Amino acid sequence: MPIPPLGHAPAETPVAVLYGGPSAEHDVSIVSGTAIADALAGSGYPVAQWLIDLGGGWWRLPADHRREGRPQAAYDDPLTLGATGPRPAADALGEMSAAPGGRPVVFLALHGPFGEDGTVQALCEAEGLAYTGSGVTASAIGMDKAIFKRLVRGLGLPVVDWIEVRAARWARDRDEVLAELEAFAAGTGDPRLMVKPARLGSSLGMTLAHAPGERPGALDEAFRFDDLALVERYLAGARDLEVAVIGNEPDGLELYGPGEILSGHEFYDYVAKYTPGMSETSQAAEVSAAQRASILKLARDAYRAIGCEGFARIDFLLAGEALVVSEINTIPGFTPISLFPTLPAVAGYDFAAVCRRVVDLALERDAARIRHRLRPPDLPR
Numbered sequence: 001m002p003i004p005p006l007g008h009a010p011a012e013t014p015v016a017v018l019y020g021g022p023s024a025e026h027d028v029s030i031v032s033g034t035a036i037a038d039a040l041a042g043s044g045y046p047v048a049q050w051l052i053d054l055g056g057g058w059w060r061l062p063a064d065h066r067r068e069g070r071p072q073a074a075y076d077d078p079l080t081l082g083a084t085g086p087r088p089a090a091d092a093l094g095e096m097s098a099a100p101g102g103r104p105v106v107f108l109a110l111h112g113p114f115g116e117d118g119t120v121q122a123l124c125e126a127e128g129l130a131y132t133g134s135g136v137t138a139s140a141i142g143m144d145k146a147i148f149k150r151l152v153r154g155l156g157l158p159v160v161d162w163i164e165v166r167a168a169r170w171a172r173d174r175d176e177v178l179a180e181l182e183a184f185a186a187g188t189g190d191p192r193l194m195v196k197p198a199r200l201g202s203s204l205g206m207t208l209a210h211a212p213g214e215r216p217g218a219l220d221e222a223f224r225f226d227d228l229a230l231v232e233r234y235l236a237g238a239r240d241l242e243v244a245v246i247g248n249e250p251d252g253l254e255l256y257g258p259g260e261i262l263s264g265h266e267f268y269d270y271v272a273k274y275t276p277g278m279s280e281t282s283q284a285a286e287v288s289a290a291q292r293a294s295i296l297k298l299a300r301d302a303y304r305a306i307g308c309e310g311f312a313r314i315d316f317l318l319a320g321e322a323l324v325v326s327e328i329n330t331i332p333g334f335t336p337i338s339l340f341p342t343l344p345a346v347a348g349y350d351f352a353a354v355c356r357r358v359v360d361l362a363l364e365r366d367a368a369r370i371r372h373r374l375r376p377p378d379l380p381r
Contacts, residue, residue: 014104015045015359016096018120020052020075023112024204024225027072032334033109034067039352040359046101050092051078052110057086060095089120093127105362106131107355108331112201116331117143130366132358133310134330141306142330145230146198152305157298158324160232160317161188164198167227170219181215181231192234195219197226201329208234238319241285243299244332244343246357248309248365255296256343258316260285281339283346287318294323302328310361311354313340 017040019033020026033049041047049061059078078085087095096104106129114120118140124131134142141147149159163184170177185191195218196206205225207218222229240261247253262280287295299314302325313332317324332340334351341354349357 012102013045013359013363014048014099014101015040015107016048016050016104017107017109018050018052018115019109020054021110021112021115021120022052022054022056023110023114023200025112025115025201026054028333028335029109029111029115030067030072030075031336032111032338035334035336035351036107036109036355038066039355040107043352043356045356045359046104048096048099048104051075051081051083052114053078053086055086056089056114058089058092059083059085059087060092089123093123093129096129097127103129105129105359105366107359107362108132109334111331111333113143113199116201116329117199130362132362134306134308134312138307138309139330142308142312142328144199145196145327146228148306148328149230152302152325155301155305157301157305158322160235160324160326162230162232165219165229165231167223167229170223170229174216177219178212178215182212184231184233185212188233190234190236192236193218194232194234195222196230196232197222198228198230200225235317235319235322235324238317238322239285240326241287241295241316241318242339242343243295243314243316244311244340245299245303245308245314246311246344246354246361248361250304253300253303254344254347255299256346257283257299257339258285258287258292258295259283259339259343261339281337281342283339283342291318291323298323298325309365311340311358 017033017037019029021029037047037049049065051059051061053059060083062082065081106124108115108120108131110116110120116139118136121131121136121139125136141151146164149162153159165177181193185193191211193209195209205222207221209215209218219229241258243255243257245253245255260282295316302314303312308330313329315326317326332338334341341351344354
């Protein structure tokens with residue numbers, strides 16, 4: 001599939017890249033955001049970089065800022081980077097709106113809560129700024145694994161069986177919860193259970209509990225990050241597959257993959273994801289033609305189901321002939337080990353071309369919304 005033509009000259013498209021954020025995925029977001037900023041600046045875009053600290057303060061970095069191998073910890077004190085701030089979100093977004101070079105497209109490179117759950121998308125909507133990726137509703141659904149699984153299962157898409165546990169209930173009646181988990185595990189025929197926070201990514205807070213004695217600690221770990229935990233049936237020997245989806249219109253989506261993650265740990269946890277050399281990735285998973293067709297169809301269905309726009313990554317588990325949708329990531333990683341920006345290489349995209357395409361899709365969607373606002377439908381009188 002050839003790269004669709006870019007609709008806007010880079011010099012005419014200022015971009016504000018947002019990264020960091022007040023979430024446990026702050027450090028991963030710095031890696032993604034600085035890589036995106038470098039790629040777009042190298043393509044000729046006027047790029048402004050905004051770092052959001054863990055306290056929610058917004059800092060504008062110098063115009064010539066490049067990461068240049070700095071560790072993520074260097075961004076803990078933005079003043080040492082020459083940043084100005086901090087500002088509250090409203091002031092920062094107002095500054096973008098009044099930028100002398102024109103209102104920018106906001107490239108959201110924020111992972112996890114605040115950045116990926118519809119919150120910052122709503123802030124951009126309120127300011128009237130074009131932004132990348134999905135809108136408020138799709139972002140919120142995609143971030144919440146419980147709601148996402150309920151919705152797509154209701155539409156007939158296969159997902160792994162799960163139960164939900166709230167922190168308040170766990171604090172109130174641990175014995176009852178553990179008895180429920182034991183009954184659930186017995187029904188799956190495997191004592192192993194996957195426990196994770198409902199609204200987080202990067203495998204943070206995620207534990208494979210091998211036996212009943214490990215379940216309390218697994219829940220405690222999940223509740224460090226969220227007040228809702230998912231406990232899922234474990235699929236022994238499952239392969240981790242990923243599909244990249246790019247596009248706004250449901251009938252014009254570009255789908256790439258599946259790629260495959262070969263984890264260096266028992267499952268693809270945070271350490272396995274971000275320790276250099278521990279895990280491997282493949283841009284072309286070895287699957288049959290029928291399996292590939294099924295995977296791409298399910299990816300398209302999941303993307304459409306929650307109303308995604310711009311781009312997303314859909315993750316799958318494949319165990320023998322059993323294929324399930326694992327989750328959707330509406331702001332996938334743009335790190336050196338991320339599959340999302342590399343899977344479109346089969347169509348001629350490099351990393352920078354993926355970033356440019358995402359910017360163009362944001363402008364395309366914003367233009368459509370402006371047209372609709374300027375020409376509202378005739379209403380009966």
